[in-house]
Amino acid sequence: MVQRIAVVTGAAGGMGRAIVDALLRDNVKCYGFDIARDGLKEMEGTLGSEFVGMEVDLTNPEQILSAFSTIEAAEGGVDILVNNAGTCFMSDFPDVPVAEFELQMKINFDAAFHCSQAAMKLMKGRPGVRKIVNISSNGAYNFESFDPPHYRASKAAMDSLTKHLARTFARDKISVNSIAPAMTQTPLFDVLSEDVLAEAVAKMPHGHAMQPTEIAEWVRFLVSPAGDVSSGNIIILNQGRDVH
Numbered sequence: 001m002v003q004r005i006a007v008v009t010g011a012a013g014g015m016g017r018a019i020v021d022a023l024l025r026d027n028v029k030c031y032g033f034d035i036a037r038d039g040l041k042e043m044e045g046t047l048g049s050e051f052v053g054m055e056v057d058l059t060n061p062e063q064i065l066s067a068f069s070t071i072e073a074a075e076g077g078v079d080i081l082v083n084n085a086g087t088c089f090m091s092d093f094p095d096v097p098v099a100e101f102e103l104q105m106k107i108n109f110d111a112a113f114h115c116s117q118a119a120m121k122l123m124k125g126r127p128g129v130r131k132i133v134n135i136s137s138n139g140a141y142n143f144e145s146f147d148p149p150h151y152r153a154s155k156a157a158m159d160s161l162t163k164h165l166a167r168t169f170a171r172d173k174i175s176v177n178s179i180a181p182a183m184t185q186t187p188l189f190d191v192l193s194e195d196v197l198a199e200a201v202a203k204m205p206h207g208h209a210m211q212p213t214e215i216a217e218w219v220r221f222l223v224s225p226a227g228d229v230s231s232g233n234i235i236i237l238n239q240g241r242d243v244h
Helices: 014-024 037-047 061-075 098-123 149-168 187-191 194-202 212-223
Strands: 005-009 029-034 051-055 080-083 130-135 174-181 234-237
Touching: 005 014, 005 061, 005 098, 014 029, 014 037, 014 080, 014 212, 029 037, 029 061, 037 051, 061 098, 080 098, 080 212, 098 130, 098 149, 098 174, 130 149, 130 212, 149 174, 149 234, 174 212, 212 234
Parallel strands: 005 029, 005 080, 029 051, 080 130, 130 174, 174 234
Antiparallel strands: none
8 A cells, every 4th residue: 555645734833743643643654844943853753754854934935835846756746735834823903913914824824825736736646535634723713712813814714725625626536624623722822811711711611622632633534535525624623612
């Protein structure tokens, strides 16, 4: 069986590391994009040769294209892309600085757009159903949560891209889905005040935030053969918190 090749963005973060761990369990070779050089080196030392860390500034389209070119030369193509990289800046409307708005969109949406462009080209001719999984956010839909508007907009844009690509490339056997988690315990917790964090966690029906490993298992499912028939879906994971 031919080993599949995956790219995971934001690989050195809490969610990214969990996703890489999940994919490695299924014999998927993972290339991790991140700006955190030390984190990537630690992962290479721990995970072995099936993980390749690549220091990539995801706000720079040229670096993205260069990284995919390196993978093409080494592997011949890509089977899986997980657009996981993201952050949340907390300035609220109307006092959102221009630079903050632009950086929010570059990290959360532009990077996913450019990575999808590059990955699609390397998916052509690969066997089976190839997969793109976008890590969105429940904040794109739940307007009772604390999320600021530019964060919501970046994730909603990602989900619109998901649906467009899913419809456009269905007959090419490229499956594209979004996973939209609610409160998940990642380093993004650090941007919240204690009061805001406590209030948000208290609203979770199970009484605690979700874990990166739980989200990673959904990624693992979607990129498995069982996920071949799913495309164009926004999968909201929130313990049943926002059922309307």
